[in-house]
Amino acid sequence: MERYEQDPVRLVVFDEPLPEGAERDPGVRAAFDDVAILREQLAFIGTALAGSGDGAETAAVSPPPRPRSRRRRVLRPLLAGAAAVAVLGTGAAYLVAHNGVPEGEERAKPTAESVVACATDIAEGTVAKVEQLGGDDGVRVVLTVEHAYKPTTAQPRLVFTAQDSGASYFRTGARLLVLVSGRPGEAPVTFREGDRPPGDFGEDVGKVRDGLEYGRKWVEKALPGSIGIDCSDPG
Amino acid sequence: MAVVRKARRAGSGDLLDAALVDRVRAILALGGVPHADLQDGVQQVRLKLLEARAEGREALRSPAAWCAVVASNIAMDWHRERRRRERLDERLTALRPWDTTQPGGEEARVLSLSVAEGLDELPLPQRQVLVLRFYADLPVADIAEALGIPGGTVKSRLHAAVRALRARLHTDEVV
Structure with missing residues (x-):
């Protein structure tokens, strides 16, 4: 693995696209991990000390779990007050929302194969930049692509817009698998490193350690069956 | 007032x-x-x-x-x-009991206190840009414009702050 000569902290804190290959450098990955910890701790400390607006300090505080190891850092979001999407990831939340469709209505239920078929881009990578759009238009996310599923000859960066849950789901340095839909108005589906996998709400893809790994297996399982599916039907 | x-x-x-x-x-x-x-x-x-x-x-x-x-x-x-x-760590410690029944509760508490102490030890200008960048999620350019300082100054303060906090976390062996 090519050693990255530049100071990895510079790459993490500055608003600049990552140079080619930087995302594979262990020093850069470690810097991203540490900054992700700092972000979560700032959110926790600030919220804990600020307390509620009525002047009472927080009664009992639950700090975010300590990261287990540098190599397989599993960072979980602060759960208190976090939206479901920030806890489960939009991919798992999508599956939760679309499960439980009554028998006989399979045509209306989007399958994994149809979601994959109707995605224009499917890629895994690291969030390089997040920009707030005006009003309720959400955020614009720039992802440095590390692995492209669709198309296989994807560009080094994938840019998409999404609604942020308000708990800063999309953070610089976060590792995501993203499916950008080709259907107008349909939000992207994402699976984030460190999030809980969907468990009973999801499909059986075997044992996984987090939402990101679940997403990889979910996509890989659906890809063969997605070929030839017609995306013109919005159902 | x-x-x-x-x-x-x-x-x-x-x-x-x-x-x-x-x-x-x-x-x-x-x-x-x-x-x-x-x-x-x-x-x-x-x-x-x-x-x-x-x-x-x-x-x-x-x-x-x-x-x-x-x-x-x-x-x-x-x-x-x-x-x-x-000091932030004194105020965190003074909060009503931390929920140490959560997985990794005590270790997580130690991590939070380490970050709080590191934050307190930063020079004020570094602390300010760190909070604006990584809590308020403001881009570097917006921070520079709002504070009326060059973008390079924001970057150097951020760089110094993150390096100091990372060193603190590693010295305290909480990461």
Whole structure:
């Protein structure tokens, strides 16, 4: 693995696209991990000390779990007050929302194969930049692509817009698998490193350690069956 | 303080929604303002927002970002005015009992205290840009514009702050 000569902290804190290959450098990955910890701790400390607006300090505080190891850092979001999407990831939340469709209505239920078929881009990578759009238009996310599923000859960066849950789901340095839909108005589906996998709400893809790994297996399982599916039907 | 109380009596309606108030309070707290002074800090932000709108001044991209910068400046002013400040780690420790029944509760507590101590030890300008960048999620360019300093200065302060905190976390062996 090519050693990255530049100071990895510079790459993490500055608003600049990552140079080619930087995302594979262990020093850069470690810097991203540490900054992700700092972000979560700032959110926790600030919220804990600020307390509620009525002047009472927080009664009992639950700090975010300590990261287990540098190599397989599993960072979980602060759960208190976090939206479901920030806890489960939009991919798992999508599956939760679309499960439980009554028998006989399979045509209306989007399958994994149809979601994959109707995605224009499917890629895994690291969030390089997040920009707030005006009003309720959400955020614009720039992802440095590390692995492209669709198309296989994807560009080094994938840019998409999404609604942020308000708990800063999309953070610089976060590792995501993203499916950008080709259907107008349909939000992207994402699976984030460190999030809980969907468990009973999801499909059986075997044992996984987090939402990101679940997403990889979910996509890989659906890809063969997605070929030839017609995306013109919005159902 | 007298100016803040006048604004309250003016009763112009709340310019800050509940979520923004919480965010402003957190930025003030991260900046070292004690809990007892947070509400006054929020009132100062409201007043400045009123003034900016009355003067037709262009805010940052969003009110949330503008309020974040104003709150961080108020925290800086608080430190300049007051000699004594309560250390973040002392205030965290003084909170009612931490929930150590959660997985990794005690280790997580140690991590949070380490970050709080590191934050307290940062020079104020570094602490300010760190909070604006990694709590308020403002881009470097917006921070530079709002504080009236070059982007390079923001970057160098961020760089120094992150390096110092990373060194602290590794020295304390919490990562």
